[in-house]
Amino acid sequence: xxxxxLRAATSLSKRILLAxxxxxxxxxxxxxxxxxxxxxRSDVPGASVPIGQFSVLHLPTYDGSGETVHPTYAGPxxxxxxxxxxxxVTPYPNGASAMENPSIFAGLDGVAWDxxxxxxxxxxxxxxxxxxxxxxxxxxxxLNELYLYYRQVADSNIINLITSxxxxxxxVPRVVVKGANHTVISPAVVRLxxxxxxMWSVNAGRLGCDAETTTVELRRSVDGLRWSPAQxxxxxxxxxxxxxxxxxxxxxxxxxxxxxxxxxxxxxxxSLLYLATSPDGMIWTTYPSPMLMAGATPELQDIVYRxxxxxxxxxxxxxxxxxxxxxxxxxYKWSTVMQRRARAxxxxxxxxxxxxxxxxxxxxxxxxxxx
Numbered sequence: 001x002x003x004x005x006l007r008a009a010t011s012l013s014k015r016i017l018l019a020x021x022x023x024x025x026x027x028x029x030x031x032x033x034x035x036x037x038x039x040x041r042s043d044v045p046g047a048s049v050p051i052g053q054f055s056v057l058h059l060p061t062y063d064g065s066g067e068t069v070h071p072t073y074a075g076p077x078x079x080x081x082x083x084x085x086x087x088x089v090t091p092y093p094n095g096a097s098a099m100e101n102p103s104i105f106a107g108l109d110g111v112a113w114d115x116x117x118x119x120x121x122x123x124x125x126x127x128x129x130x131x132x133x134x135x136x137x138x139x140x141x142x143l144n145e146l147y148l149y150y151r152q153v154a155d156s157n158i159i160n161l162i163t164s165x166x167x168x169x170x171x172v173p174r175v176v177v178k179g180a181n182h183t184v185i186s187p188a189v190v191r192l193x194x195x196x197x198x199m200w201s202v203n204a205g206r207l208g209c210d211a212e213t214t215t216v217e218l219r220r221s222v223d224g225l226r227w228s229p230a231q232x233x234x235x236x237x238x239x240x241x242x243x244x245x246x247x248x249x250x251x252x253x254x255x256x257x258x259x260x261x262x263x264x265x266x267x268x269x270x271s272l273l274y275l276a277t278s279p280d281g282m283i284w285t286t287y288p289s290p291m292l293m294a295g296a297t298p299e300l301q302d303i304v305y306r307x308x309x310x311x312x313x314x315x316x317x318x319x320x321x322x323x324x325x326x327x328x329x330x331x332y333k334w335s336t337v338m339q340r341r342a343r344a345x346x347x348x349x350x351x352x353x354x355x356x357x358x359x360x361x362x363x364x365x366x367x368x369x370x371x
Contacts, residue, residue, distance in 0.1 A: 044312050045073070045085055045110025046319045046340050054297040055111055055338045057087075057321070062103060062121040065093035067334040069100075069371045070186075071321040072246070073110075073308045074137040074146060085110050086167060087321065088135040088148060090371065091122075092334045097131040097369045102150045104167060110310075110319060111338060118168040123148070130154040133371055134186045134244070134306070140224065142194050147224055149176070149187050149199075157184040159201075161225065177201075177219065177227050182208035186244035186306060189224070190256070190281075197221040198281055200233070200247050200258070209268040209370045214241040216260075218281055235276055235284040237262050243270050244306035247281070252313035256281050259291075259307055259320075269364035271295075273304045273322065275350055287350035292322060294364070299335035300324035302364040305371065316343045327365055334371075 042048065049055045059068050074086035085107050090100040101122035105113035115121055126132050134151040145163045148170070152158040159177035164170045177184055177199070185202040192198070199219045204211040217230035235242060240262035247258045256278045261270040271294035278284040294304050303325040310319045319340050325332040 042109040044315060044317070044319075045310055046338055048109055049111055049338065049340055051317065051340045051342060053339065054299075056297075056299055057111075057113060057336045057338060059087075059089060059105055059113055059336065060115055061089075061091040061093075062101075062115075063091050063093055063099050065091060065099075067091060067093045068336045069323045069325075069334050070134055070244075070306045071308045071323050071336050072135050072137045073310055073319075073321055074139060084108065084116075084167070086116075086137065086146070087113055088123075088137050089323070089336060090133055090135060092371050094331050095367065095369045095371075097133070097371070098126075100371060101125055101132050102135040102148060106167065116167050120170065123170055124150070124160075124162060124173065126152060127154075136187050136189050136246075138189045138191050138224070140191060147189070149189055151184065151187065153181065155181070157181055159184055159187050159199075174225070176225055179203075179230075181206060182211075185214075186246075188245050188247040188258070190247055190249050191224065192249060195222045197224045198247075199227060200245055200281070201230070202242055202245055202260075203230070203232075204243075209263075209367065210266045211241075211263075212265040214243065214263065216242050216245060231282070233282050233284065235278075235286065237274055237276075237286055238288075240264055240272065243268055246306065246308050248309065248311070250311055250313075252311075255279050257309075257311070258284065259309055261305055261307070262290075267366055268370045269303055269367050271302070271304060271364065273307060275346065287347075289350050289352045289354045291346055291350050292320075294324065297337055299326060299333075299337050301326035303327075303332065303367075305334075311343070317341065318343055318346060332365075332367070 068089040069092045070090045072088045087105045103122040106116040107113040136149040138147045157179045160173040162170045183203045188200045190198045204214045216235040219227040221227045242260040243263040245260040258276045272290040273292040276284045276286045305323045307322040325334045
């Protein structure tokens with residue numbers, strides 16, 4: 001066990017091992033995770049953490065650093081007959097893109113996580129001369145499979161897909177989308193039905209981090225494997241431009257929600273995180289104020305980066321997993337932080353008029369190797 005603070009009468013690793021003996025991710029509310037285990041899964045991720053409080057994730061990364069970026073949460077539908085929450089991240093110690101390989105963590109409450117027994121650590125490693133980033137996890141209920149998309153960067157942007165029926169054993173990567181550098185950043189995938197898949201991504205052109213502006217694009221698929229050409233969607237944020245995006249369909253509200261950090265010209269040390277809504281995924285309503293700014297917590301003192309979330313309609317609470325960094329004068333230290341927020345409070349905040357100095361008050365040192 002690599003987390004001394006999680007040792008208890010029954011360790012998290014042992015409980016995860018019991019749970020992993022079942023099918024993939026989740027279970028009905030308060031259903032035992034394994035016969036006789038005495039351990040139950042929290043159906044609402046992060047429910048033990050008071051609303052508004054930040055909780056830093058202590059993730060035992062394969063490189064030993066615990067520094068992480070690009071979280072994506074695999075929230076299962078309640079009919080699943082299993083037990084675990086899954087979180088995917090990429091380690092990013094001291095800005096080392098060579099370590100930026102998609103990794104899986106499992107937990108019972110959305111707060112405490114450990115490596116998944118028997119899973120490769122990391123799940124995948126790059127070919128020589130490339131690096132990996134931007135994982136995005138989706139559940140395919142008809143096949144009872146987890147789909148994990150991720151970006152491979154070499155002389156082009158390649159979106160690969162690996163799949164699994166248990167979280168521990170994964171098939172070989174398949175290329176599903178390919179584009180010139182840096183035109184397919186941070187894929188965000190939603191499966192509405194067996195024949196209706198959507199993938200949003202950010203197009204920063206050939207300059208990438210140095211680009212003056214970006215656009216958000218949408219591709220469609222009937223199976224999650226073959227994707228249409230990209231269409232530019234109407235998602236713009238006055239004063240800055242989307243950089244990494246996460247999108248989810250919210251059935252109870254009949255709309256998509258997008259969470260995205262925004263960049264300034266020629267800089268992707270991003271300090272603002274926004275939320276937008278859309279009825280169709282193409283036309284987006286944006287809001288004047290960010291939902292989170294760098295400095296909200298010490299771990300995110302200078303950068304707020306790609307983030308993920310889960311909405312629970314019964315409690316009307318959104319659980320966020322933010323990634324970001326603080327600058328210690330020599331380098332960035334990366335972290336992932338969880339927070340639960342009432343939906344009404346989030347939307348009240350983003351609807352307010354922004355402070356005049358919002359876009360000029362922070363300009364963190366540039367990222368040499370942006371994740």
